[in-house]
Structures are given as C-alpha cells and as structure tokens.
Amino acid sequence: MIDIHSHLIPGIDDGAKDMEESIAMARAAVEEGIHTLIATPHHANGKYDNPWKRVVQAVHDVNEALKEQGIPLTVLSGQEIRVYSRLLEDLHNDIAGTLHSTPYILIEFPTREIPKETESLFHELRVMGLVPIIAHPERNIELAENPSKLERLIRQGALSQITSHSINGLFGKKIQKLSLEMCKHHLAHFIASDAHNMKYRAFGLREAYALLSRQLGDRLVQGYMENAEKLIRGEAVEAPEPGWRDKAWWRFW
Numbered sequence: 001m002i003d004i005h006s007h008l009i010p011g012i013d014d015g016a017k018d019m020e021e022s023i024a025m026a027r028a029a030v031e032e033g034i035h036t037l038i039a040t041p042h043h044a045n046g047k048y049d050n051p052w053k054r055v056v057q058a059v060h061d062v063n064e065a066l067k068e069q070g071i072p073l074t075v076l077s078g079q080e081i082r083v084y085s086r087l088l089e090d091l092h093n094d095i096a097g098t099l100h101s102t103p104y105i106l107i108e109f110p111t112r113e114i115p116k117e118t119e120s121l122f123h124e125l126r127v128m129g130l131v132p133i134i135a136h137p138e139r140n141i142e143l144a145e146n147p148s149k150l151e152r153l154i155r156q157g158a159l160s161q162i163t164s165h166s167i168n169g170l171f172g173k174k175i176q177k178l179s180l181e182m183c184k185h186h187l188a189h190f191i192a193s194d195a196h197n198m199k200y201r202a203f204g205l206r207e208a209y210a211l212l213s214r215q216l217g218d219r220l221v222q223g224y225m226e227n228a229e230k231l232i233r234g235e236a237v238e239a240p241e242p243g244w245r246d247k248a249w250w251r252f253w
C-alpha cells in the first residue's frame with residue numbers, strides 16, 4: 001500500500017517527535033503493508049513553516065536511517081499546505097512543493113471554514129498544471145455541514161483525501177458516517193493515514209480499506225489504491241462523477 005499523507009519526519013511539526021518515533025512509525029507502516037509513504041509536514045499553517053528544501057533534506061535523512069535499520073519503507077517528499085496568500089509565489093520559489101514533485105498538491109483548510117480565496121487559488125493552480133487535493137474534508141466544519149460545497153470544488157477540478165481514522169471511527173460516529181457517505185458518492189479519491197504518532201494517531205490504513213471493502217465493495221478500495229499508485233507516478237487518477245445530494249435530514253453538527 002501507498003500512504004500519501006503522513007507526519008513521519010522527526011521534530012519539524014506535530015508529528016514524530018524524534019528519529020526513534022519516526023522509526024517506530026515506519027515499522028508500524030511496514031507491518032500494515034505500506035511500502036511507500038509521502039511525508040507531508042505542515043507548511044504555513046500558522047504554527048509550522050517547513051520550506052521544501054528542509055523537507056527534502058529531512059526525508060533523505062529518514063531514508064538513510066531506515067536503510068540502516070533494514071526497514072523496507074520508502075519515504076517521499078511532500079507538504080501539507082494551508083491556503084495562504086504567498087502560496088503561488090512560494091511554489092515558484094521552491095519554498096512550497098507538491099507531493100513527490102508530481103502535479104498533485106496537498107492543501108489543508110482551517111478547521112472551521114473554507115477560505116474565501118479557495119476557488120481562485122485552485123483556478124490558478126489548475127492553470128499551472130497542478131491538481132489540488134483537499135486534505136480531510138470530512139474534518140472541516142463548513143464542508144461537513146455542506147458536502148455540496150466539496151462537490152462543487154471537485155467539479156472544478158479538485159480531488160479529496162479522507163483520513164483512515166475518520167473511516168475507522170476514531171473521530172466519532174458522525175465523522176465516520178459522513179466519511180462513508182463521501183466515499184459512496186465519489187467525493188473522495190484517496191484514503192491516507194495522516195499519521196502523527198504511535199500513541200493516538202498511527203496508520204489504520206489497512207483497517208480503513210477493510211471496512212470500506214465490507215461496506216462499499218472491493219472495487220472502490222481497488223480504485224483508491226490505484227489512485228495512490230498513479231499519484232506517485234504523476235499520472236491522471238480515477239475521478240468518477242460526484243453524486244452528492246444534500247438531503248433534508250442531513251444536519252451534521
């Protein structure tokens with residue numbers, strides 16, 4: 001399996017604290033059957049800035065440590081980027097980067113709302129040949145209350161990534177139900193761990209795929225796995241027509 005969103009790099013955000021924890025996380029990833037993961041430290045989220053060069057160097061160091069330990073995991077460079085005003089400029093200056101330098105860029109919204117400039121930013125990214133992937137839409141309050149807003153962004157060319165722990169129920173029944181609905185109605189294109197540590201937020205990717213397979217069928221899971229493979233090869237991913245309908249009974253919060 002490939003995991004496209006994780007905080008495995010030690011000491012640069014709220015993920016792994018030190019190399020020891022990174023190694024423990026890497027072992028856990030391999031145990032689940034993950035062979036490749038993209039390290040996506042937070043960038044420009046108000047608390048952490050991790051310029052691209054720092055990420056690439058840190059990923060190199062982690063890979064060296066994994067080799068030394070004989071752990072069969074390949075770590076690739078990425079960032080989880082908040083919507084911020086200098087993003088386009090920083091992409092040009094190599095301060096911000098995409099997932100494994102492919103056209104796919106992982107974008108995080110603040111917890112409460114969708115930033116006003118999102119649609120114009122996504123348009124600019126598309127003009128640059130990039131594809132925004134919205135990280136964990138199921139955990140953004142505005143999107144959770146109005147999944148049709150996510151559908152709109154997807155119809156405009158964005159993709160979305162749901163967190164394995166949301167599907168597994170770690171964030172509660174409501175988020176679990178919403179995540180399954182989003183998967184069912186093609187408002188998700190990737191499942192990823194967003195792993196931060198071993199104690200509370202490890203991977204859970206195998207478990208999420210198993211649950212999705214039972215609930216929504218194996219074909220959907222195959223599609224998610226293939227999309228992650230296509231992503232790291234920089235190829236176009238499968239994005240079926242989204243089919244969300246806001247229901248009268250749908251009140252999330």
Ligand SMILES: [Fe+2]
Nearest residue numbers: 005007080194
């Ligand atoms: Fe994350």
